[in-house]
Amino acid sequence: MRTSISIDKLRILDALLSAKAVAKAARKLKLSQPAVSHVLAELRAHFDDELLVRVGGTFALTPFAEGLVDSLQLLLREFDAFLATHSPFVPSAAKGRLRLATSDHVEFVLLPGLVRAIGAVAEGIALDVSAVSAETLAEVASGAVHVAIGPFSDAPPSLQSRLLFEEPFVCIVRRGHPARTTLDLERFASLSHVLVAPRGAGGGAVDEALTARGLRRRIHLTVPHFFAAAPLVEGSDAIATLPVSVARHAAELHAVEVVAPPLSLPPIRMRALWSERLDRDPLQRWFRSVVFEVAGRSTLRSAQ
Numbered sequence: 001m002r003t004s005i006s007i008d009k010l011r012i013l014d015a016l017l018s019a020k021a022v023a024k025a026a027r028k029l030k031l032s033q034p035a036v037s038h039v040l041a042e043l044r045a046h047f048d049d050e051l052l053v054r055v056g057g058t059f060a061l062t063p064f065a066e067g068l069v070d071s072l073q074l075l076l077r078e079f080d081a082f083l084a085t086h087s088p089f090v091p092s093a094a095k096g097r098l099r100l101a102t103s104d105h106v107e108f109v110l111l112p113g114l115v116r117a118i119g120a121v122a123e124g125i126a127l128d129v130s131a132v133s134a135e136t137l138a139e140v141a142s143g144a145v146h147v148a149i150g151p152f153s154d155a156p157p158s159l160q161s162r163l164l165f166e167e168p169f170v171c172i173v174r175r176g177h178p179a180r181t182t183l184d185l186e187r188f189a190s191l192s193h194v195l196v197a198p199r200g201a202g203g204g205a206v207d208e209a210l211t212a213r214g215l216r217r218r219i220h221l222t223v224p225h226f227f228a229a230a231p232l233v234e235g236s237d238a239i240a241t242l243p244v245s246v247a248r249h250a251a252e253l254h255a256v257e258v259v260a261p262p263l264s265l266p267p268i269r270m271r272a273l274w275s276e277r278l279d280r281d282p283l284q285r286w287f288r289s290v291v292f293e294v295a296g297r298s299t300l301r302s303a304q
Contacts, residue, residue: 005046007079012039014076016052017069020059089282095124098287101136102129102149103198105226105246106270109165110149113294118287125283131224132198140273146284147291148273150198159273162288164295166267169205170247172256174234185213185262192220194229194240205265206241213263230254243268270295 005013015025016036026036044051049064061069098118102110107129118125132150139145140159155161171188173179179187189210197204200222210217220238223229229240230250242250247258272291278284 005043007076009039009043010072010076012036013043013051013068014072016040016043017061017065017072020052020061022052089286091122091125091286093124094122094283094286096283097126097128098283099128099130099144099146100149101132101139101145101147103132103226105198105243106149108227108249109245109298110291110294113297114291117290117294122286134199134201136199137273141275143275143277146274146278147288149270149291150273151269152271152273155271155273158276160276160279161274162272162292164270164272164292165298166269167243167245168267169241169261169265170244171239171241171259171261172230172233172247172250173239173259174236175255175257177237177239177257179239180257180259183259183262185215188239188262189215189217191218192236192238193217194232194238195219195222196224196226196229196240196242197222198224198226200224205268206261209263209265230256241265 012025012029012031015028016022019025019028022036022040023033026033029036040051047064050062051065052059053062054060100114111129115127118127130145132148136145136148136150137152137155137159140148141156149164152161171183173183179191193206206217221232223232226242226246227250229242229246231254232238233240234255241261244258250256251258272288272295274284274288
């Protein structure tokens with residue numbers, strides 16, 4: 001009856017079949033030649049096959065050993081994947097690239113803290129940040145994007161999600177604009193509006209609120225980035241509706257003023273989305289936990 005073979009001996013077998021020489025396999029494994037030769041003898045006895053045979057001045061694999069190569073490598077890869085899934089995740093030992101899709105608004109609010117939090121414990125992890133687009137939901141579903149952060153009111157239920165934070169909307173106008181003191185609903189609707197649409201789609205809370213009152217606004221310009229609105233507003237009579245964190249920062253850098261909108265608007269709710277396929281992956285679970293923690297520590301009202 002054949003005895004069982006440990007995973008360590010299978011790794012030695014894999015090195016022997018790859019190197020086709022005891023000395024070369026021993027160097028690769030950082031083991032002594034006698035130790036590798038001893039395991040080779042055990043493996044020959046177990047399989048009742050020579051595995052490696054001398055051909056002239058070199059060694060060659062037997063036909064039986066040739067048939068082991070692919071299945072043995074597959075077995076070891078699956079075993080390593082099993083260990084990676086079921087072993088405690090250690091951020092300091094982790095390596096890889098994480099992919100986040102979001103808007104410049106979230107970059108401003110969360111990215112500095114997120115980069116610091118990752119770098120403090122996981123120097124081997126790199127972060128790639130891309131802008132949200134019309135393809136973002138599909139990229140999240142496929143796993144090409146690990147986490148996406150945005151309002152995503154149209155996210156399919158097949159995606160995992162968590163509410164990170166919410167903040168109110170306010171408006172900005174140029175300094176000295178008459179609307180800074182007398183912004184009623186009719187004037188608001190009649191002004192030229194700069195619309196921020198990160199995914200290229202119009203509409204949203206402002207248009208829904210106006211439609212409910214039988215009004216429509218004049219959208220003069222649509223841009224994909226929140227921080228593009230202030231330079232456009234400060235040199236015109238246009239108005240933009242922005243999350244309060246963006247508006248206040250814009251007022252520090254540009255000749256614009258923050259004013260309250262003349263209608264009740266629901267807050268912007270920023271959600272994290274990820275694929276169910278990545279839900280249990282140790283690296284991804286850790287990444288999301290860092291995102292959640294940084295969002296909870298942000299100066300905005302946490303919505304967790």
